[in-house]
Amino acid sequence: MENLFIPIGGGNEIGASCYLYIVSGKRILVDSGIRFSKQEPYPDFDFLKALAPELDAIVITHAHVDHCGSIHLLSALYPETPIYTTHETAQLLSLMVEDAIKVRHIADRNSEEEWKEYRMLDEALSRVERREFFDRIEVGDVEVVLYPAGHVLGAASVGIYYGDSSLAFHSGDISLSSQRSVGRAELPSHKADFLVLESTYFYSDRRFKREEDERELLETVKKTVERGGKVLIPAFALGRAQEILLLLSEGMRRGEIPPITVYVDGLARDVSTIYENLLNRTLFNYYVQPAPVYQGLSFEEACRENLREADCILATSGMLVEGTPSFIYSKLLSRNRKSSIVFSGYMAEESFGYRLLSSRELLSVFKCQIERHHLSAHSDREELEVILDTLTPVKTAFVHGYPTGEEMKHHAFNREVVRF
Numbered sequence: 001m002e003n004l005f006i007p008i009g010g011g012n013e014i015g016a017s018c019y020l021y022i023v024s025g026k027r028i029l030v031d032s033g034i035r036f037s038k039q040e041p042y043p044d045f046d047f048l049k050a051l052a053p054e055l056d057a058i059v060i061t062h063a064h065v066d067h068c069g070s071i072h073l074l075s076a077l078y079p080e081t082p083i084y085t086t087h088e089t090a091q092l093l094s095l096m097v098e099d100a101i102k103v104r105h106i107a108d109r110n111s112e113e114e115w116k117e118y119r120m121l122d123e124a125l126s127r128v129e130r131r132e133f134f135d136r137i138e139v140g141d142v143e144v145v146l147y148p149a150g151h152v153l154g155a156a157s158v159g160i161y162y163g164d165s166s167l168a169f170h171s172g173d174i175s176l177s178s179q180r181s182v183g184r185a186e187l188p189s190h191k192a193d194f195l196v197l198e199s200t201y202f203y204s205d206r207r208f209k210r211e212e213d214e215r216e217l218l219e220t221v222k223k224t225v226e227r228g229g230k231v232l233i234p235a236f237a238l239g240r241a242q243e244i245l246l247l248l249s250e251g252m253r254r255g256e257i258p259p260i261t262v263y264v265d266g267l268a269r270d271v272s273t274i275y276e277n278l279l280n281r282t283l284f285n286y287y288v289q290p291a292p293v294y295q296g297l298s299f300e301e302a303c304r305e306n307l308r309e310a311d312c313i314l315a316t317s318g319m320l321v322e323g324t325p326s327f328i329y330s331k332l333l334s335r336n337r338k339s340s341i342v343f344s345g346y347m348a349e350e351s352f353g354y355r356l357l358s359s360r361e362l363l364s365v366f367k368c369q370i371e372r373h374h375l376s377a378h379s380d381r382e383e384l385e386v387i388l389d390t391l392t393p394v395k396t397a398f399v400h401g402y403p404t405g406e407e408m409k410h411h412a413f414n415r416e417v418v419r420f
């Protein structure tokens with residue numbers, strides 16, 4: 001029987017990840033994310049529905065919204081299909097998707113449309129089936145196994161076993177290096193017949209020198225505080241924020257930065273609390289604290305107060321999206337020459353952070369120091385090649401990236417049908 005793989009979204013892009021597998025006649029959908037763009041935020045659900053009027057299983061790899069932000073809409077389209085994910089991702093899902101809905105409805109707060117989405121999300125979450133890594137999930141004759149993918153807490157790669165022990169392996173966002181808050185990915189010992197590999201950094205020669213980048217980030221924090229400035233670190237709520245706050249605590253412990261007060265604000269604060277519970281480990285301490293919530297103050301006034309109290313603010317969003325805490329902090333700091341804004345990762349082209357870094361005019365309005373360091377939760381090209389060498393796939397399709405050059409022919413574009 002012919003097996004098919006079709007990216008519904010998240011093929012030649014980062015955003016709206018949604019991948020259909022038809023394996024031994026079973027229809028398995030991996031992920032249902034959103035894009036950062038407001039015009040077309042969702043995967044092409046009409047196309048999906050035409051290809052698969054029914055689904056046999058839905059699997060969510062992890063709780064970043066480019067992989068799960070439209071789970072409630074998908075769930076309403078397939079109300080009978082079980083949704084599988086890990087325990088950790090199941091816990092993080094509601095917080096992450098709820099926030100994405102809130103951001104989308106920033107202009108029509110409390111509208112009927114917004115509340116409808118929350119109700120759909122409740123419905124979807126009530127159908128989530130939590131699984132352990134390495135559990136075998138039976139979908140007819142096909143078996144699905146979730147493997148630890150590193151990346152962020154709860155992140156899974158998906159192994160689909162079919163026929164006479166054939167394997168299709170979907171990496172999802174993956175990191176072969178371990179991080180402070182989560183261990184490294186574990187690959188199956190089985191060779192893969194078909195590999196779908198994320199390619200966030202495959203087309204770039206950038207090698208991650210994590211230790212160097214971390215040292216530089218701590219150095220910026222140290223210099224800024226020593227000259228009497230404040231540091232703003234915009235960070236993604238899930239994964240990056242926790243890595244950075246652990247790094248800052250470690251830097252203080254090792255004497256690489258002086259003892260400073262760090263406030264964690266926005267969604268990063270809530271996600272960090274979930275991390276503490278799930279990992280059974282403290283992330284907050286005497287120096288690193290959740291930003292206080294003030295009664296009777298506007299959000300901007302609260303931010304002003306926090307900037308008076310703390311030396312360093314770690315706040316979401318990571319890309320300075322308008323209206324988010326980090327955006328408001330950045331406005332308050334922008335005229336202070338002694339202060340610094342330290343970016344730590346990926347920037348979507350639609351974001352204010354991207355525009356700030358690429359527009360001289362905008363940059364000239366900001367008198368504070370602006371730095372960019374790369375801390376990544378994805379494998380770089382060298383590591384992706386290790387995955388290829390380990391799984392020795394008969395066929396490979398790259399997704400979740402912006403393909404360029406000769407290797408583009410191995411990339412699966414949105415709506416492209418790949419046979420295996």
Ligand SMILES: [Zn+2]
Nearest residue numbers: 062064151173
């Ligand atoms: Zn991710």
Ligand SMILES: [Zn+2]
Nearest residue numbers: 064066067173
């Ligand atoms: Zn992703």
